[in-house]
Amino acid sequence: MRDPYTVLGVPKSVSEKDLKAAYRKLAKAHHPDQNQDDPKAHAKFAEISSAYDFLSDKEKRASYDRGEIDADGNPRFAGFGRGGAGGRAGAGGYSANHGGFSAEDILKEFMSGFGGQPRGGGGRTGAGAGQGWDPFSGSSAGGFQGRAQSFGGEDINATATVTLEQAHQGGSVPLRMPSGKVLNVKLPDKVEDGQQIRLKGQGSPSPMGGPPGDAIVTVKFERHKQFRRDGPDLRVDVPITLYEAVLGGKVRVPTLDGSAELNLPASVNTTKALRLKGKGLHGAGDLYVTLKIVLPESSDPDLESLMRFWRDQKPYKVRDN
DSSP, X not given: OOOHHHHHTOOTTOOHHHHHHHHHHHHHHHOGGGOTTOTTHHHHHHHHHHHHHHHHSHHHHHHHHTTSBOTTSOBOSTTOOTTOGGGOOOTTOOOTXXXXXXXXXXXXXXXXXXXXXXXXXOSOOSTTTTSOEETTXXXXXXXXXXXHHHOOOOOEEEEEEEOHHHHHHOOEEEEEXXXXXXXXXEOOTTOOTTOEEEETTOXXXXXXXXXXXOEEEEEEEXXXXXXXXXXXXXXXXXXXXXXXXXXXXXXXXXXXXXXXXXXXXXXXXXXXXXXXXXXXGGGTXXXXXXXXXXXXXXXXXXXXXXXXXXXXXXXXXXXOO
């Protein structure tokens, strides 16, 4: 094998994290399933996998960096050359029949398509046969297939815009994913604006046969036409007539659970909001009602006469100047 650092395109000082990242990037780019028209794809992928297996072994990597073994794991010191007497290899080295497999066995496994019974009916038998044996690492069910399955699909991000009523009442809301698929997203209890929900397996499919990624859904509260959020509290403006403000009475005000009745005291001061306890978001906050006096749309002579009388006979101040 060539210098494993050169194969993976990394320096000798590379960290384990960066080594793994380089391997994943190259393995994904040169995977045989992604390069079916390239006859050299299998060999390239095998070289990349072997280089990573070699360098991810801390003992082998340290021995290689010290110059004690070569890229095939064979000792460099005298008496332990490649293919020495009787085909024997020293500690840490590989013989022609290392692990009980000959070069011919490995070639047959390679030509049979990464595991299973080789073409022609011959080849390896026993434990691990036909179970996804990796001809490049000499292991079963944890080599090539295990690495391929570790490459899951990518996560995707989506935004679920919900009304305050939906957030307050809970339940599920429909969400159209970037792929066009419509999902029913179950809102968490007392969901908050900006909260994220992870949907397992609803992300992008894996191009390498691994599990699909997840969908990361961010909840966004829709701007309400009546209510204004103030943390868990809500605020709302409610119009009242002039005589309701003077004489008092009962008015209905909107809440997230439907309308509620509010008792107005006589001569109510509209500069202060009236509070409905426990009528805020999720019942954790309160609802503050700001009263807005609305006069008749058309002028009224009687009302104008009454106001002139008040101005002239019963004036009062509401401003300092």
